[in-house]
Amino acid sequence: MTTPAKARKSVTIKDVARKAGTSIATVSYVFSNAERYLRPELRERVQAAAAEIGYVKNAAASSIKGKRRGILAIVVAQFGNSFFTRMCVEIVSIARQAGYVVTLCNSDEDPEQERIILERLVEQRIDGCILCPALSLEANTELLRRHRIPYVILERSFPDSSMTHNFVGHDNFQSGYLATLQLLAAGHRRIAFSGWDSPIPNVRERVDGYQAALREYGVAVDNELVLTDELSADAGRRMGAQLMASGVSAAVLGHHETAKGALLHFQDHGLRWPEDLSLVMIGTPEWAGVLLPQLTCIERPEHEMAVASAELLLSSIEAPDHPPLSQLFHCTAKEGKSVLARSQLP
Amino acid sequence: MTTPAKARKSVTIKDVARKAGTSIATVSYVFSNAERYLRPELRERVQAAAAEIGYVKNAAASSIKGKRRGILAIVVAQFGNSFFTRMCVEIVSIARQAGYVVTLCNSDEDPEQERIILERLVEQRIDGCILCPALSLEANTELLRRHRIPYVILERSFPDSSMTHNFVGHDNFQSGYLATLQLLAAGHRRIAFSGWDSPIPNVRERVDGYQAALREYGVAVDNELVLTDELSADAGRRMGAQLMASGVSAAVLGHHETAKGALLHFQDHGLRWPEDLSLVMIGTPEWAGVLLPQLTCIERPEHEMAVASAELLLSSIEAPDHPPLSQLFHCTAKEGKSVLARSQLP
DNA sequence: TTGAAAGCGCTAACAG
DNA sequence: CTGTTAGCGCTTTCAA
Numbered sequence: 001m002t003t004p005a006k007a008r009k010s011v012t013i014k015d016v017a018r019k020a021g022t023s024i025a026t027v028s029y030v031f032s033n034a035e036r037y038l039r040p041e042l043r044e045r046v047q048a049a050a051a052e053i054g055y056v057k058n059a060a061a062s063s064i065k066g067k068r069r070g071i072l073a074i075v076v077a078q079f080g081n082s083f084f085t086r087m088c089v090e091i092v093s094i095a096r097q098a099g100y101v102v103t104l105c106n107s108d109e110d111p112e113q114e115r116i117i118l119e120r121l122v123e124q125r126i127d128g129c130i131l132c133p134a135l136s137l138e139a140n141t142e143l144l145r146r147h148r149i150p151y152v153i154l155e156r157s158f159p160d161s162s163m164t165h166n167f168v169g170h171d172n173f174q175s176g177y178l179a180t181l182q183l184l185a186a187g188h189r190r191i192a193f194s195g196w197d198s199p200i201p202n203v204r205e206r207v208d209g210y211q212a213a214l215r216e217y218g219v220a221v222d223n224e225l226v227l228t229d230e231l232s233a234d235a236g237r238r239m240g241a242q243l244m245a246s247g248v249s250a251a252v253l254g255h256h257e258t259a260k261g262a263l264l265h266f267q268d269h270g271l272r273w274p275e276d277l278s279l280v281m282i283g284t285p286e287w288a289g290v291l292l293p294q295l296t297c298i299e300r301p302e303h304e305m306a307v308a309s310a311e312l313l314l315s316s317i318e319a320p321d322h323p324p325l326s327q328l329f330h331c332t333a334k335e336g337k338s339v340l341a342r343s344q345l346p
Numbered sequence: 347m348t349t350p351a352k353a354r355k356s357v358t359i360k361d362v363a364r365k366a367g368t369s370i371a372t373v374s375y376v377f378s379n380a381e382r383y384l385r386p387e388l389r390e391r392v393q394a395a396a397a398e399i400g401y402v403k404n405a406a407a408s409s410i411k412g413k414r415r416g417i418l419a420i421v422v423a424q425f426g427n428s429f430f431t432r433m434c435v436e437i438v439s440i441a442r443q444a445g446y447v448v449t450l451c452n453s454d455e456d457p458e459q460e461r462i463i464l465e466r467l468v469e470q471r472i473d474g475c476i477l478c479p480a481l482s483l484e485a486n487t488e489l490l491r492r493h494r495i496p497y498v499i500l501e502r503s504f505p506d507s508s509m510t511h512n513f514v515g516h517d518n519f520q521s522g523y524l525a526t527l528q529l530l531a532a533g534h535r536r537i538a539f540s541g542w543d544s545p546i547p548n549v550r551e552r553v554d555g556y557q558a559a560l561r562e563y564g565v566a567v568d569n570e571l572v573l574t575d576e577l578s579a580d581a582g583r584r585m586g587a588q589l590m591a592s593g594v595s596a597a598v599l600g601h602h603e604t605a606k607g608a609l610l611h612f613q614d615h616g617l618r619w620p621e622d623l624s625l626v627m628i629g630t631p632e633w634a635g636v637l638l639p640q641l642t643c644i645e646r647p648e649h650e651m652a653v654a655s656a657e658l659l660l661s662s663i664e665a666p667d668h669p670p671l672s673q674l675f676h677c678t679a680k681e682g683k684s685v686l687a688r689s690q691l692p
Numbered sequence: 693t694t695g696a697a698a699g700c701g702c703t704a705a706c707a708g
Numbered sequence: 709c710t711g712t713t714a715g716c717g718c719t720t721t722c723a724a
Contacts, residue, residue, distance in 0.1 A: 024701090024712095063406045
């Protein structure tokens with residue numbers, strides 16, 4: 001927090017008042033209190049003076065007297081993930097229409113970074129925050145609550161605490177279930193699942209959904225067929241190799257980041273889908289659009305989720321004492337050509 | 347700018363001072379002036395008191411007394427474009443290490459939105475800004491200069507004004523030239539160019555590079571072979587159709603957004619590369635990684651550009667009166683399998 | 693080594 | 709209808 005070498009001071013209401021031959025109070029009213037009645041002539045005179053000398057209100061000064069800051073924040077654990085990137089674009093746009101600028105932060109799945117970021121945001125006294133928590137550690141949200149900063153938890157939930165936070169997410173159990181269903185319905189029975197080995201509940205829920213679907217079809221759950229590894233293309237390649245060796249006829253690609261590596265491995269080693277292996281992927285990264293044969297994907301309602309989280313945040317800024325709301329969205333299957341009907345097999 | 351319904355006031359240095367049995371001045375020194383000597387015992391007592399009652403400095407209040415805001419901004423014209431998204435991730439991370447949070451804004455190629463955004467950022471008295479301008483309209487930068495907010499123009503330059511702004515970008519002429527060279531060197535002579543029909547200079551420069559390369563190989567420039575359209579997958583498809591009808595043996599795909607549409611059209615209509623058409627694409631979207639056969643791509647040094655722009659901004663915050671600097675980066679060709687050597691043709 | 697006090701730019705009673 | 713004035717939370721000079 002060093003003092004910047006900034007030169008001369010900027011234009012303030014004082015300067016405008018002098019220029020317009022009125023008081024600073026009047027200038028303040030012109031720029032931040034539409035209710036107050038002022039002689040139109042005076043109002044215009046002030047506006048003209050302000051325009052002439054290039055006055056722009058200092059939102060920071062304004063906020064310490066209790067006005068809103070005009071800043072919202074989004075803190076995500078994986079900013080590079082297209083799922084989040086696309087939601088961010090929408091949230092930023094909704095926020096702007098409501099008069100806010102949006103600070104975007106990336107915790108990179110590191111709770112400690114997340115803490116530092118949140119502390120910095122509290123310093124800024126932001127008006128609200130959308131948080132996709134790293135490792136689902138609840139501790140950091142305490143900071144926001146203590147400073148009465150309204151927030152919405154996005155996509156990743158905390159176990160057993162839906163009544164403590166605003167929440168918007170999609171049903172991970174259902175996405176795992178739905179993905180597996182595509183394969184079961186096509187007649188597959190030996191179905192593997194490949195995913196991320198993270199401790200966050202989302203991951204586990206997808207596996208639960210996968211297993212629930214298997215059970216529903218009377219297929220014995222084989223833990224050997226649940227592959228997990230870190231979230232990288234290389235890890236995906238490793239799992240791709242394991243899938244090829246596992247002898248299954250179908251697989252659920254549980255996360256698009258690792259799916260990419262697996263598919264590259266398949267391409268490199270001549271495994272074709274759906275002929276050699278039927279595939280369903282959870283997620284719709286941009287690259288899925290150019291890959292042939294088209295993958296059957298489980299699509300999350302990104303647009304709806306972005307809108308819901310932004311609106312939930314805005315309304316809980318308006319009514320800070322409103323009890324927390326939870327919204328769980330469902331996925332849909334986007335059919336491609338990566339699932340072979342089992343009857344077509346020998 | 348309505349008054350938020352926020353409840354009780356937050357904890358301030360006053361509260362800390364009372365708790366620690368000292369003055370607000372001392373508390374202030376503890377939290378924002380490491381130089382000032384204080385009895386270690388006192389310093390610790392203050393810190394303990396602050397921790398106990400959960401004090402976090404109000405950066406907004408701090409800034410009105412001349413301290414820095416702690417906020418930088420990035421304003422891009424196409425936030426969804428992966429080229430920008432990836433640079434943003436890096437810039438955000440560098441900024442955070444320097445103690446800043448970063449506000450991300452999206453002008454969506456609309457100069458009027460850009461003006462509104464910049465005005466809002468000026469209101470926030472941000473410490474600096476990285477701007478990728480919509481339509482390269484210089485007018486909006488005036489706002490930043492008037493308020494002495496250091497800024498760096500990213501990627502899109504203004505004609506004839508490299509001495510007015512800090513600038514970091516890549517050499518569009520060279521990328522167009524380099525792309526075309528790949529095809530010429532392989533023996534192609536009828537080479538089309540497909541790109542974006544925007545008035546921004548970048549676009550024109552790529553075409554200039556393309557034409558310069560042709561001339562260097564003694565190939566007559568045929569304006570019929572320069573296709574342009576809006577920046578969308580559909581427009582890309584249209585250009586894909588035109589390319590197929592044009593009878594060329596090779597094409598430069600000048601922007602990855604439209605390239606995607608063109609390639610989808612090729613896939614749908616059975617045109618194979620490089621057998622039927624040799625291709626070089628400018629840009630490296632994520633989807634290029636999974637597309638077979640691999641495209642030969644012209645790669646922009648995103649990492650270097652992100653680092654350069656962030657560092658240029660930080661240093662021009664330190665030294666606001668330093669004369670503007672321009673840094674132009676060069677692209678490299680990333681060879682794929684999408685260029686057929688002409689000698690292999692009948 | 694510390695604290696009192698005068699502001700920073702702005703808002704909002706309150707008085708005129 | 710408009711202006712005076714007392715702060716908001718913080719920094720920093722200056723005096724003790």
